[in-house]
Amino acid sequence: MTSRTVTGADAAPAASKAAAAYQAGEGGALDVDRAFYDRFAGVRHELVDSFEIPIRSGRAWTVPQGHLCRIVTVEGPQVGDLNVWNLHDPRERMWAARTRQLQRAHISTYDRIWSTLPFLRPLLTVTADTLADYGVDGDGGRVHDLLGTRCDPYVNRMLTGEDFDFHCHSNLVRAVLPYGLTEFDVHDVLNVFQCTGLNDDDQYFMKDCPARVGDHFEFFAETDLLCALSTCPGGDLSVPLWGPDARDPLDVCRPLGIEVYRPDAALLTGWTPPARAAYGNLHGLRRPEFCAGE
Template sequence: MTEPVTPAAETAARIAENKRRYEDLKAAGQDHAPRVLPPPTPRGSVLLPPGPVKREVIPPFWYATLRLLPGEAVRIALMDAPSAVSLIAWNAHDTSERINYADTVKIQWTAALGKGRVIFSDMGRVMLSIVEDTSGMHDALVGGSTAASNRRRYGVRPMRNTRDNFLLAAGKLGLDRRDVPPAITFFAPVRTDAAGGFVWQDAPRVAGDFVDLRAEMDLLVALSNCPHPLDPNPDYAAGSVEAIRFWAPEPAFDDLCRTATREAVRGFENLAR
């Protein structure tokens, strides 16, 4: 007599089958990755290219908005103390297309962002390329702080947070809360442990760290300089951050971001259409 299948057994079997399919797809994607990504950029090794630059300092706990044209880049640089800088972006011509951190992770088969990776929109197109990066420790899983996470972490006194900063930034751009997607946070060393939990790694973040992001389409960008919700520092603290806009060098035919993975190639093909 066949034993009845319990709901728990059905759930376990479904999870196992989904995991098997994921691993098969991941293996197929990685088999076609033609290039090995480099280590982080040495601090102080990459100067800004000659030509005009536009600099804006983002004070602790504040935010900034900017418009990036295709081929323009922004360097997000830590000035005087460790900070976590959250980013969201929209297609400037159709703001229903916006950054999608879940697809950025799934399409590239990794949550570890660094030099050579790209950031996807929710329409499968590349919005930003990470062309230089001194850290290699960024968060594409948790997102930025909220009023609730600040209360849990620091107490009841009012403190600025990334979610509210992005609502203000969206309003400045003619958008509202429905237009604010989950963020990617730079200089936030978040990883997952063996049980799938989020952990904050003991990775150095120092003044002089920077990440260079090259715009691949006409973008509206919002940046928020607030402590990350998993930061173990008991104090509500951050340093100033500089956002430096400049024209990136013309991508070569073998540009790392455009050729590192088959999925990135397809994202740029979608963009070209």
């Protein structure tokens, strides 16, 4: 079995040395307490929920604050499209674009997914990633991307002239209906286990999923979460979905497993759930001035 780490002559061209635009000082909002999240590694936790999501479908589930959630490739390579909301206020949901800026375009261990305005806080922190050693391949591909978004039937109709109701967008729409959410609540995704990048023409590309049986992506819930995942109808993406060579990739579609764990309370010592953004929400507007005597 060959390693998935890509180095040396086969590696991508040297990356830009330009500094990241968004930075914080030592101990600031972007400085993750790695020692805290390392507590969960190599420890047996109490399993409180587990299930499989069949091929070309979606499911939503809850992850309580302070719990771990693991997404597993139970039968081999398969891409999953993940949405995340604050369970108690779905107006607060994952913000893919800001997460790309504050963390990176392809996330792994210790990276966080940040929520939308006016909340702007970590919804989850990645605690384990068995594909972390994939690195950067010869095409510049990396794993677990926030570059692209979910496949959807609207683009499919535009490109092919045909309707198909089991794209990730549709899978997620059906998944969240029992929680009172609609198509308008489905948002840009984290493409778990998906290998992507930008080509020389600055165009988005997707490659074969490098995951194997038993690979997993695990995160810690910083607040009570509602999660939804679609098992992408493109399967492991080894078959072109659009263009002259496109065909139905049904034979490369596989289920994904979900496991939710409750860590021992002692492991949470010193952890404080993140507060919403401290900004006062005035946006340059003045507070109303009341009449004298009021």
